[in-house]
């Protein structure tokens with residue numbers, strides 16, 4: 001795991017030895033010789049780990065004072081104390097105050113490397129856990145075995161190991177963020193941060209603070225998303241909503257790989273892979289002058305399309321079952337069986353809110369039927385009313401249209417509607433439709449032809 005490590009020590013040869021060893025391990029190091037230069041280095045860019053000497057000559061703050069300062073500003077940042085022979089007790093009290101561990105001078109290479117790896121691993125695990133807690137209601141696994149999903153998985157596998165910027169296109173709730181997370185998980189940056197920032201949910205004036213952070217001016221300093229994502233991935237959700245001014249600033253970051261914080265003058269260098277997403281036609285927004293073409297060209301190095309749920313209806317059964325299990329685990333409501341007709345209704349629905357809407361619907365169904373025994377299957381009548389609105393209706397006596405037809409024509413009309421609904425339910429897959437309705441594939445083709453479909 002390559003990381004940005006800061007070494008703070010007043011002795012130049014200790015700084016050199018520690019940074020030499022850590023660089024041999026593939027890390028990036030920076031050094032500081034007292035508390036002021038250390039705080040300046042941290043404010044240039046927040047490192048992933050700090051090695052901090054306990055006694056520093058000529059420093060405004062000693063090691064413990066600086067440890068307190070660092071912890072107040074960056075609570076999750078691990079600090080390993082460097083202690084001399086005489087001050088093990090101080091090192092131990094530093095651990096009580098929140099330091100991760102200490103190494104003793106003269107130190108052994110193995111011990112130094114081990115402590116660094118452990119500190120980095122622990123902090124990345126902590127980050128993962130807090131990330132998991134935040135999203136514990138959602139699974140991160142991309143489910144579905146439709147051709148569309150297989151294609152999507154292939155694109156993810158192909159693009160993940162590269163460092164290319166990816167633009168994920170697709171309608172709302174189709175799983176764009178999940179795709180971005182899958183790319184992160186399969187990339188060499190998997191152990192580093194995945195920071196997500198939603199342009200649609202943030203006001204334009206707040207957007208720059210969220211992205212670039214603020215420079216301290218007596219008040220609390222905010223670490224921006226770009227800095228938090230250093231070494232990892234920044235996910236820009238719904239870039240179409242980004243104000244033009246922010247677009248220019250993002251473009252500059254992409255060109256120069258560095259930026260300035262809001263209210264600051266210093267340049268902050270970062271190494272961040274950007275994945276962005278949109279539900280809109282950016283080409284059209286470019287035509288209308290609402291999106292910068294040069295930014296689009298830089299963000300969309302590899303475009304990935306996430307198809308709407310209606311283009312992969314055959315995944316619905318798997319999704320419904322998985323969501324039942326997940327919701328049941330979270331809420332304690334027992335999972336239900338959905339009968340074939342009710343499942344067919346779910347498969348035929350238009351799902352404008354895509355997978356998110358499907359998940360919410362399953363949650364609603366489970367809540368509505370929570371008092372029933374889990375042996376009673378969910379029938380069409382138990383589904384939320386809006387789901388059955390678009391179904392082809394069975395002819396009734398008041399349906400004079402079909403009732404006015406002779407049997408042969410009425411049957412043809414019914415067959416046509418029935419077959420079209422089944423084909424749509426199986427995402428246009430004729431073989432699977434044929435299998436389900438119990439017809440030979442070739443016979444179904446002939447039938448469709450004879451019905452003029």
Ligand SMILES: Nc1ncnc2c1ncn2[C@@H]1O[C@H](COP(=O)(O)OP(=O)(O)OP(=O)(O)O)[C@@H](O)[C@H]1O
Pocket residue numbers: 138139140141142143144170171172173174175176177178179237279355356359
């Ligand atoms: N293939 C999938 N398998 C399982 N769950 C999925 C899948 N795709 C999406 N989801 C779930 O659907 C919900 C919406 O997904 P996500 O937030 O990734 O969509 P999005 O396209 O980024 O939405 P938006 O456009 O609103 O940002 C989440 O709960 C996600 O876990």
